[in-house]
Amino acid sequence: MSLNKAFSEEEITRLFSGEMVVKNGSNGEKIGFFAGGSFLDDTKIEKFNEQLKGEKKMSKKVNWERINELIEKALNDGGLDKAEIDELKDLLRRAEEERKQKKTEKESLSERIDLSMTLVLGKKALEQAEKRFFESLPLKERLKVLKEKANKVEKSLSKVNAKMKHLEKEREERELQEFYEQYAKKFNHKL
Amino acid sequence: MNKDKRVLIAETMKNLQEAVFNSNLALMFQYEQELCDLVGEGFSMGFLKDLTQANKGKGNIVIDVYLSKVIEGVKKNKG
Numbered sequence: 001m002s003l004n005k006a007f008s009e010e011e012i013t014r015l016f017s018g019e020m021v022v023k024n025g026s027n028g029e030k031i032g033f034f035a036g037g038s039f040l041d042d043t044k045i046e047k048f049n050e051q052l053k054g055e056k057k058m059s060k061k062v063n064w065e066r067i068n069e070l071i072e073k074a075l076n077d078g079g080l081d082k083a084e085i086d087e088l089k090d091l092l093r094r095a096e097e098e099r100k101q102k103k104t105e106k107e108s109l110s111e112r113i114d115l116s117m118t119l120v121l122g123k124k125a126l127e128q129a130e131k132r133f134f135e136s137l138p139l140k141e142r143l144k145v146l147k148e149k150a151n152k153v154e155k156s157l158s159k160v161n162a163k164m165k166h167l168e169k170e171r172e173e174r175e176l177q178e179f180y181e182q183y184a185k186k187f188n189h190k191l
Numbered sequence: 192m193n194k195d196k197r198v199l200i201a202e203t204m205k206n207l208q209e210a211v212f213n214s215n216l217a218l219m220f221q222y223e224q225e226l227c228d229l230v231g232e233g234f235s236m237g238f239l240k241d242l243t244q245a246n247k248g249k250g251n252i253v254i255d256v257y258l259s260k261v262i263e264g265v266k267k268n269k270g
Contacts, residue, residue: 075221180198
């Protein structure tokens, strides 16, 4: 539902013109609008805003037909250019999100299988399109892409190394504490 | 806080042990003094005594020639 559907044109005009602003009797502070026989405070307006946001999200519904087109082009029609690769990547990411959100919804088994198959096929097509695109690049560009990939790997490796170092430090500290405890007990030493 | 102290004491003990095993007299005296400051003489000498007894006769010159005599001397003085 949108504001347009919830109110008549006149009500909306009144609401947005602010001509029916309701003020607090004691301090004159604005507490809401009075429009077409309904009082609208901030909470109600916020609720309508959320509904509007929801409608915007719905309009970004994943275009499964477009995914199929791109898959077809990637696998049987000479591959994809960079913009199409990015588009397919984005569509697949959103399609997966949509599938996760709709898990609870009732769907026929064949429908579910169809969509899952499209996703799997889409990933394969994307992989192939990326490979073809990479191979079509001049050597200099290929090296650039490889360097970027290597940098990403290096970054994630350094994160893993930092974590390993942290764990190693914890282990060493634990062993040192045990070493101390062993003698502290013997010589009755307390901290 | 206590965890940090325990780790610091244990590190000093390990350093002292290492200095003895490497026959590094200068470091041995330094770490023994540090350990003594951290946990007292009883603890630090007790630790050295244990170290000496566990490694006596294994060819470590500091233990066999020096520390054994010191530990014996402590025993006699106590006796």
